Amino acid sequence: xxxxxxxxxxxxxxxxxxxxxxxxxxxxxxxxxxxxxxxxxxxxxxxxxxxxxxxxxxxxxxxxxxxxxxxxxxxxxxxxxxxxxxxxxxxxxxxxxxxxxxxxxxxxxxxxxxxxxxxxxxxxxxxxxxxxxxxxxxxxxxxxxxxxxxxxxxxxxxxxxxxxxxxxxxxxxxxxxxxxxxxxxxxxxxxxxxxxxxxxxxxxxxxxxxxx
Amino acid sequence: xxxxxxxxxxxxxxxxxxxxxxxxxxxxxxxxxxxxxxxxxxxxxxxxxxxxxxxxxxxxxxxxxxxxxxxxxxxxxxxxxxxxxxxxxxxxxxxxxxxxxxxxxxxxxxxxxxxxxxxxxxxxxxxxxxxxxxxxxxxxxxxxxxxxxxxxxxxxxxxxxxxxxxxxxxxxxxxxxxxxxxxxxxxxxxxxxxxxxxxxxxxxxxxxxxxx
Amino acid sequence: xxxxxxxxxxxxxxxxxxxxxxxxxxxxxxxxxxxxxxxxxxxxxxxxxxxxxxxxxxxxxxxxxxxxxxxxxxxxxxxxxxxxxxxxxxxxxxxxxxxxxxxxxxxxxxxxxxxxxxxxxxxxxxxxxxxxxxxxxxxxxxxxxxxxxxxxxxxxxxxxxxxxxxxxxxxxxxxxxxxxxxxxxxxxxxxxxxxxxxxxxxxxxxxxxxxx
Numbered sequence: 001x002x003x004x005x006x007x008x009x010x011x012x013x014x015x016x017x018x019x020x021x022x023x024x025x026x027x028x029x030x031x032x033x034x035x036x037x038x039x040x041x042x043x044x045x046x047x048x049x050x051x052x053x054x055x056x057x058x059x060x061x062x063x064x065x066x067x068x069x070x071x072x073x074x075x076x077x078x079x080x081x082x083x084x085x086x087x088x089x090x091x092x093x094x095x096x097x098x099x100x101x102x103x104x105x106x107x108x109x110x111x112x113x114x115x116x117x118x119x120x121x122x123x124x125x126x127x128x129x130x131x132x133x134x135x136x137x138x139x140x141x142x143x144x145x146x147x148x149x150x151x152x153x154x155x156x157x158x159x160x161x162x163x164x165x166x167x168x169x170x171x172x173x174x175x176x177x178x179x180x181x182x183x184x185x186x187x188x189x190x191x192x193x194x195x196x197x198x199x200x201x202x203x204x205x206x207x208x209x210x211x212x
Numbered sequence: 213x214x215x216x217x218x219x220x221x222x223x224x225x226x227x228x229x230x231x232x233x234x235x236x237x238x239x240x241x242x243x244x245x246x247x248x249x250x251x252x253x254x255x256x257x258x259x260x261x262x263x264x265x266x267x268x269x270x271x272x273x274x275x276x277x278x279x280x281x282x283x284x285x286x287x288x289x290x291x292x293x294x295x296x297x298x299x300x301x302x303x304x305x306x307x308x309x310x311x312x313x314x315x316x317x318x319x320x321x322x323x324x325x326x327x328x329x330x331x332x333x334x335x336x337x338x339x340x341x342x343x344x345x346x347x348x349x350x351x352x353x354x355x356x357x358x359x360x361x362x363x364x365x366x367x368x369x370x371x372x373x374x375x376x377x378x379x380x381x382x383x384x385x386x387x388x389x390x391x392x393x394x395x396x397x398x399x400x401x402x403x404x405x406x407x408x409x410x411x412x413x414x415x416x417x418x419x420x421x422x423x424x
Numbered sequence: 425x426x427x428x429x430x431x432x433x434x435x436x437x438x439x440x441x442x443x444x445x446x447x448x449x450x451x452x453x454x455x456x457x458x459x460x461x462x463x464x465x466x467x468x469x470x471x472x473x474x475x476x477x478x479x480x481x482x483x484x485x486x487x488x489x490x491x492x493x494x495x496x497x498x499x500x501x502x503x504x505x506x507x508x509x510x511x512x513x514x515x516x517x518x519x520x521x522x523x524x525x526x527x528x529x530x531x532x533x534x535x536x537x538x539x540x541x542x543x544x545x546x547x548x549x550x551x552x553x554x555x556x557x558x559x560x561x562x563x564x565x566x567x568x569x570x571x572x573x574x575x576x577x578x579x580x581x582x583x584x585x586x587x588x589x590x591x592x593x594x595x596x597x598x599x600x601x602x603x604x605x606x607x608x609x610x611x612x613x614x615x616x617x618x619x620x621x622x623x624x625x626x627x628x629x630x631x632x633x634x635x636x
Contacts, residue, residue, distance in 0.1 A: 031574075036574060037570075061541070061542075066544070066547065086632070123277040141353060150240070150249025206294055207299070270482075330485075332489075334492060335485065335489040356568055358568045359566060365458070415458040416458065418510065419511070
């Protein structure tokens with residue numbers, strides 16, 4: 001059975017990496033980039049969160065440079081967008097679902113890697129959250145945009161990631177933790193993200209008053 | 213007496229971190245971010261300079277992830293802005309003074325940490341300057357703005373930090389150095405920063421000619 | 425003869441660093457920065473690619489902070505722009521040639537450093553490419569611009585760097601490799617870059633259709 005867990009895990013990671021890469025590549029298209037920018041933005045969006053995590057915890061060279069199939073997955077996402085753009089309309093919903101799966105998975109795994117490198121639980125939760133959301137932030141910075149996850153009106157993204165990372169950081173060293181617990185937490189993060197898209201959940205914003 | 217030095221030091225660090233966080237949170241409000249963006253920008257502005265320093269000198273995990281009260285101070289600054297915005301007007305002057313105190317303190321301490329990690333004095337001065345000014349630069353990059361400390365007409369900020377860091381790098385390994393010397397240097401940096409606000413001191417700019 | 429190789433090498437590195445710095449300083453002028461922004465952008469453009477490489481491979485402190493003459497070269501480029509701006513017109517062509525020389529040199533040397541730090545060939549090629557093109561990307565991010573090397577219509581820059589880095593990564597551990605091979609590869613990268621300016625070579629772009 002362990003083998004099936006491993007296969008399922010690899011499948012989910014690849015789906016997440018691919019979905020992140022697609023979001024980077026689509027942004028590149030909107031910003032009128034060429035194929036170089038499209039591939040670069042796809043790779044950076046897909047691998048940027050884990051890369052920031054690895055730099056912060058001192059895991060160098062980062063997984064982005066040692067696990068070659070992550071790069072392959074990211075380039076696959078880039079290729080799909082490049083070939084499909086202007087020909088077929090990419091289905092929006094499956095991409096958002098895969099993106100949510102990636103968010104849940106990466107924030108849980110990032111937290112556990114942080115703990116494994118000796119971080120305190122609160123710091124591991126920060127690093128885990130960054131693993132999930134960092135790629136999208138880097139994507140927006142490289143597109144000269146205010147990060148979408150920070151904008152008023154944006155649907156919940158950082159909040160479920162932070163909650164999932166915090167639960168993971170709190171439980172991962174306890175006797176309660178198991179593969180199934182991690183699946184449950186990651187799945188909950190994904191579910192809250194998808195629900196927030198469906199039901200227009202947003203984080204609160206500062207009071208809306210005219211500012212100078 | 214040493215105890216009082218320690219208490220005073222902690223107080224000044226917290227005041228500086230809080231003031232940096234407030235500047236990040238205010239920028240987030242202006243950029244119409246939600247509470248997630250506000251808290252993120254506050255934390256990154258407050259801790260970003262030290263974080264860049266620690267990555268450059270190889271002090272991982274960085275202090276931002278090991279000294280939890282730095283994060284608490286940053287979130288406190290974020291909370292103040294979030295609660296006050298649209299209700300009470302935050303007093304501008306004390307914030308600028310605390311920000312100047314943070315600038316002086318962080319550039320001196322960043323330089324000393326750089327030296328402790330084996331950097332040459334010139335490199336320690338660069339890293340110390342970055343400790344003081346880096347958070348504000350990251351704040352502006354994450355807000356899709358040209359860094360304010362680089363703009364023509366901006367009041368002196370990097371210049372006093374670089375001067376203070378250079379003096380620290382030059383003297384810190386000599387017999388002249390003491391706690392009081394570091395207080396003097398940090399205080400001078402803060403004073404020059406405040407004076408440049410008061411008296412509109414600016415760095416020179418390239419000649420103003422029409423460019424292509 | 426080895427001594428002449430060393431002298432020539434240092435000369436080319438300095439020419440490349442200086443040209444990168446000039447491109448950063450010119451961008452600072454266009455963005456209406458003061459002398460602080462001009463010097464900062466020059467330094468970051470000149471040293472940013474190598475700095476990112478060193479962070480990724482764990483070579484801390486990075487060469488940018490240990491090889492002081494790199495910083496001197498970058499500041500020299502900044503000084504030239506600052507003094508010349510509005511007085512004399514900087515000759516555009518030599519600068520583009522020196523920039524191309526830097527691109528070729530840095531992507532080859534970055535790849536070899538990556539291999540020396542134990543990266544797989546494909547990862548070393550990525551890191552080598554980043555060494556050549558990273559500084560310009562950081563420059564554009566700090567100027568709140570979409571990176572020029574990603575834009576549609578931009579002349580080839582990343583493509584020759586990636587090709588040169590890949591050839592280097594493939595051959596550097598073989599018996600075919602020598603100083604002359606590295607000169608040949610770096611020179612070819614520079615030549616392709618210059619030819620792409622001369623003959624308007626561009627990377628392909630996604631199909632041009634109206635997007636939402």
